[in-house]
Amino acid sequence: MDSGNKEECRALLEHIDDKMINNPELFIRRPVYEQKDLDCIYDYSKPEKSLKQTLKSTYKEFRLNDFLKKTIPIIHWLPNYDWKKNILGDAVAGFTVAVMHIPQGMAYAMLGNVPPIVGIYMAFFPVFIYMIFGTSRHNSMGTFAVICMMTGKVVLTYSNHEDSQSNSTSSIEFHSSINQYSPIEVATSVTLGVALIQLTMYVLRLGVISSLLSETLVSGFTTGAAVHVFTSQLKDLLGLKLIKRRGILKVIYTYFDVFNNIDKINVTATIISSITILTIIFNNEVLKPRVAKLCAFPIPIEMMAVVMGTWISVQLNLSEIYDVTSVGHIPVGLPIPSMPPISLLSSTILDCFIITMVSYSISMSMALIFAQKLNYEVDSNQELMAQGLGNLVGSFFSCMPFTASLSRSLVQTSVGGKTQLASLISCFLLLFVLLWIGPFLEPLPKCVLASIIVVALKGMFVQVKDLMKFCRLSFSDALLWLITFFTVVILDIEYGLLIGGILCFAKLIILSVIPHGCKLALVPDTELYLDIERYRKTMEIPGIQIFHYCGGLNFATKLHFRKSVFEATGIKPQEELNRRAKMYFTEGATDEIKNQLRVLILDFSALTHIDSTGFATLRGLINDYMKIDVAVYLAGCSGPVFETIRKCNTVENVSDIFVMLPTVSDAVRYAKHENLILPISIPSSQL
Template structure:
């Protein structure tokens, strides 16, 4: 009759701690598999499968059109009032921001209002984020502006923007089709932070001329930011003092509101003061009263058309020349939108569909192509306001669009005499959240020097060279960092904590003690064709034995290591090249009369090694074990019997409730030293 696992309470030196002793047999891997009915047949995938087997038209429809899932479940009593308040507030913010960001894109201010209306209606149908406020965004606008300026004098600005939108939309749709959303993880936090901070410097640089009332020479290509600042410093004496005074006054009012008034008002009223709109309206009234454009040479917005823009197809011939620019901006807009969407999805306990966001952006940009819109992106500042004012669902965007349609039909011409320096001031103050990301460099430096280097290199490339080069540098370094980390995994020697089954890093845990004549090596990461050489060198370095060299020449000194246990519990993947390298290393150690045991390998790793014919050796010089403790026990079995006891807090006993009775032919006696 097999003996069951024995579970009993015992005392602990600390009277306040209760422990549980579990006695069990130790196993070799094949015995463990047999005893617990191991079966890997479910993991064997069919080589050929029917691609339509899992196709279901209704599921596909719900996936492509998320509105069909959430709108029927909309709670009018709970959500409608909150969505209306948030939508009204965000709609008001769209007016000054849209006009300002349109100027960044080198297009008329009304284009920013178009962008906050037509594409947003499409995103309402396809998008999965409840809180991301779509429309214009500073980084995307300045990237578009560079493309527009490059073709100035050859094509009309709106022809360039429309052609760029269709290219971006097509790229988003293609990326949706190839499931590119899963690759968004390649854009690390360090890359996004460094890139957006550098882009914020570019946005600030583009607005300085309007703040000072200075006209600068347009610089196309590389080193634009550096050259603009050089020219600006030379032209400071020609500053328009009235324009500069309006800029200082506007920035001061906006900063005082954001830092002092806004926090106090938020405690008294849910809806924040629309200070940006107040600044725009006040500036327009002052400009009309004092006739700033005529009397003081202050630059104003100019003509703003009313009504809905005419349906205008893009210039497909021009689109062929914008493929590279369209791809870069498409990736950046997707990255920014998804980053913002994920941030608010986590804080509000829901998930977004990364791949569906590509379809939403693609459809929105293609729609915007025909209605004179800028490329679409989410805005962090508007999204924050949308959350703070209680927005709950995508219906918020419909409310904001209803505000904007009034501007398009009737209110637009009112802002024709608005000074551009006020819009520039609004943009500069809104950049604060991006500019303070400079502190992220020091945070990354304390966490990971490699991430800090990625941040700094991306930032400097954006500021000194150009935005597209900076993005390329960041992506290359991020991918390279993944390779570097995989080639330099965490390895250490493990020691045994007496009277437990714990094996810990001897450099970090002083209580862990090395076992005489046994070396236990922990390897974390993956073992593949790229990392196999490093695996060999790290393992030999840890145990102090160069197996490859010693097998070629007779050892000059006796080797005091009889067994090496390799802990593969943290090995995530091994390929055939890695298995072959491991097999060669095992043979080298065996020639030195050193046994090698592998412990804790996960099922996929174990199965790969077995498929590559890495099997237990009959003479016991190589074997697999389910845990380090089993391997240690086997290594010492012929010398002395040791206890196999695991101590578990007694509060976990209620969660166990299982007596495992192993077959009698694998049960071993358990005795103390």
């Protein structure tokens, strides 16, 4: 211990001495209770409800009005909306988010290998439904790069994809032949599959499943997916015409194709991409922080880039003279509702499940962050219903699966958005775009949209910093992040999520089957019992060993439990029996045996669960120690653990070998009385 720590400890001891002088010690006098005596005196009973009582109480508590308000939240918040306080902030937020939706929606639709107008459809139909049923006030729902790219992979696999962003006026129409589907058909089929999975999860009340994807897994996965997104935009940034790679190692093959075609770069498209990227970065890093001090309304730089790109394309005729690929035909009006192809569901159901897990986890993570920050509640099961219904409706209107966007959500909050009404205002503005503005954006160069995507990836690439945080907190978390990231990048997205998920679950299983255990010892002049390895000035009581067990005792942990007890006591009963048999007639052996362990106290105050296998293990352990004249007491059992032990005793007709006491202190005092073990007292002056 260095001199600084010694001075700190000395000052702390002086402070404690002052407290003891000014505050006399508190003495508590009470009898030592056994658990059965305590239960009898204070009338212990297990709380039980029959099925009839449960149904009756549920029926009494059921109120149609409350049920409707919970199921359709807009019924609750819209009549109570504070128009004077919130309308200005929601109006500004709705307009701002609508302006962001247009370029982001068109750009992210390209990731999904569907026409750009689909991104604006996604900002209208499912968002309108979510506004009615959702519980997050600040999530900006719609397109998100990772989800669109995951959908685009399925579209590329199952569609007769030539170039879904071509200038063909029929690109948005449904057409299919034998075993062939259009990109829109595949995308809407995936959306329908995601909707059905989400609604099924809602019926089964599986909202808690979002917590199964850890922060480490999501961070590594989305960072790796950002590499895929960036790679997919290289051809548009550089004006190259490359074949679309699929499957394992597609990122590596794509870079190989780029370098092989480096002499075919379209200089005009590259210049436009560079100017757009630099302009947006300059705005975000330099202008935006300064403008934020003057007004809450941010500069709509992405929308300005779209408008300027379109105007320059028209003035310079970029498409024909410089061979710069443009967005192409954008239909006017709303799409005609059509049924997605049900026959595709059997082929895409696994992809749908993966997309469901990722999209729901991302949305819930963002919703919980905003809810915690702004002090309101988010219902995880209701979010499943809202997203499921949004995807269900969207699947009939040419939409891909939607989720929350971190960038838009942060902007919506920062400009004053208070409630879901901001989404409603955004939807009405986008409806105006769909009905009248769309055709004006047809000359927009694709390289502008690709530039918007690349700059928007900054937030995902910055997550690399999370790796350093995980390294400091836990080596296993850092390793999980690295494996997930490199698997996503080198293999493919679904492989990364699968392997990362398996490792995440494996970590949970390992932690559950290797619970924590430690020896406890007495803090002198107190009734505190602390970990002897962490508190070096604690004192062991001669003849008594106290073992603290934290976790579950079941079929998976029984061997670890026995091993931990043997290591803590330093005695294996069978070996001790053999040793004593050999030493029985040896001179001095009797005294040695008398000085050995007499009582083992198992502190089960942190035991969470015990099953029949765990009970059998515990019973066998007690019997083994009884054979070498060591009494075993159980201390601090919770109600469910106590009830399970009692039930197993009754069912298996076991004689009452369990001595149970409510606290470790009771167990020690009981052991001293029953086994004639002399108490020890160590004055604090010896510390």
